[in-house]
Amino acid sequence: MTDPVVLSEAAAYTPQPPEPHQKDAWDWVEALLTPAELMEFTELYRAAPEAPAGNPVVAYTPSTPFNSWVTPHIQAGEVAIWDEARRFKQQHQCTTCLEILHFLEEVRAYFGGHPIVITSGYRPPHINQAVGGASDSEHLFNVPEKGAIDFCIEKVSIYDVERYVDDHWPFSVGYGASRGFVHVGIRPGRPRLRWSY
Numbered sequence: 001m002t003d004p005v006v007l008s009e010a011a012a013y014t015p016q017p018p019e020p021h022q023k024d025a026w027d028w029v030e031a032l033l034t035p036a037e038l039m040e041f042t043e044l045y046r047a048a049p050e051a052p053a054g055n056p057v058v059a060y061t062p063s064t065p066f067n068s069w070v071t072p073h074i075q076a077g078e079v080a081i082w083d084e085a086r087r088f089k090q091q092h093q094c095t096t097c098l099e100i101l102h103f104l105e106e107v108r109a110y111f112g113g114h115p116i117v118i119t120s121g122y123r124p125p126h127i128n129q130a131v132g133g134a135s136d137s138e139h140l141f142n143v144p145e146k147g148a149i150d151f152c153i154e155k156v157s158i159y160d161v162e163r164y165v166d167d168h169w170p171f172s173v174g175y176g177a178s179r180g181f182v183h184v185g186i187r188p189g190r191p192r193l194r195w196s197y
Contacts, residue, residue, distance in 0.1 A: 056069070057069045057070060057072060058070065060076065060094040060095075060097070061091060061094055062087065062089055062090065062091065062093070062094060064076045064094070066080065070098065070101060071098075071101045071102060071104075071105050072105065073105060073115070073116065074101050074105070074116060074118075078116075078118045079097055079118060079121035079149065080121060080122055081118070081120070081121060085124065085127065086121065086122050086123065086124060086127060087122075088122055088141065090141075092141075092143075092144040092145075093122065093141040093147065095144075096144065096145055096146060096147040096186060097121070097122070097141065097147050097149070099186065100148070100149050100184055100185075100186065101149070103168075103169060103184060104116050104149065104184070106168070107153070107161065107164060107165065107168075108153065110164060111153050111156045111160070111161065111164075112156075114153050114154045114155050114156050115153070115154045116151055116153055117151060117152050117153065117154060118149055118150070118151050119150045119151060119152065119180070119181045120139060120148075120149070120150040120181070121139070121149050121150075122139065122141050122147070123137065123140060124140075128140055138172060138183075138185035138186070138187055139185075143188060145186060145187065145188050145190070146186065146187045147185065147186060148172065148174075148183055148184060148185030148186070149183075149184055149185075150174075150176060150181040150182065150183050150184075151181060151182060151184070152180060152181050152182065158177040158180060158181070158182065159177045161177070161182050162175060162176075162177040162182045165182050165184055166194070169184055170190070170192055171184075171185060171186040171187070171190050171191070171192060171193070172184070172185035172186060172187060172191075172192075172193045172194075173193070173194050174194075174195055174197060175194070175196040175197065176197045178197070179197055183197075
C-alpha cells in the first residue's frame with residue numbers, strides 16, 4: 001500500500017530565476033550591509049507575504065495561469081512543477097488539490113512562514129509511470145477526492161514537519177522525511193493511512 005516517489009522527482013523542482021532588476025537590488029543590499037544586518041534583513045524579507053500586492057489569490061481551475069496565486073503563498077505552477085504536461089485537466093483535481101494546499105498553508109504558518117517547496121504534485125499517468133510511482137498513486141488525482149503533494153519547508157527540519165503533519169492531517173501521510181519530503185494525501189472515503197518509504 002505504499003506510494004513511492006523517486007528522488008529525481010525532487011530534483012525536478014526548479015524555482016523561478018530572479019528578474020535582472022531583482023538580482024541588481026539584492027547585490028546592492030548585500031554590498032551595503034554587514035553579515036549580521038544581512039541575516040536580519042533576510043529573515044524580515046522571508047517573513048513578508050509572497051503574494052505581491054495587486055495580484056490576489058484567484059479561483060483555481062485547470063486553465064489558471066501557472067504564475068497565479070491559488071493560496072496566499074503557493075502558485076498554480078508549483079503543483080505542476082512548472083511543467084505544462086502536469087497541468088490539471090478536471091475541476092475536481094483543482095478542488096482536491098486546494099484542500100491540501102490550504103493545509104500546507106497552515107503548516108507553513110506554524111513553522112514561522114518559511115516557504116513551502118513542493119517536490120511532487122500532480123503526476124499524469126505517463127509521468128507517474130516514468131518516475132516509478134505506484135500504479136494507484138494519490139498523485140494521479142484521477143478521481144474526485146484523491147490527490148497528494150510531497151513537500152518540505154525551507155530552513156525547517158523535515159522531521160519536525162513530518163511530526164506536525166502526522167499529528168494534524170487526518171488522511172494519508174507518507175513518512176518520507178529520510179528522503180527529504182513529507183507526503184500529504186487524500187483518497188475517496190478519506191481513510192487515515194500512514195506508511196514509510
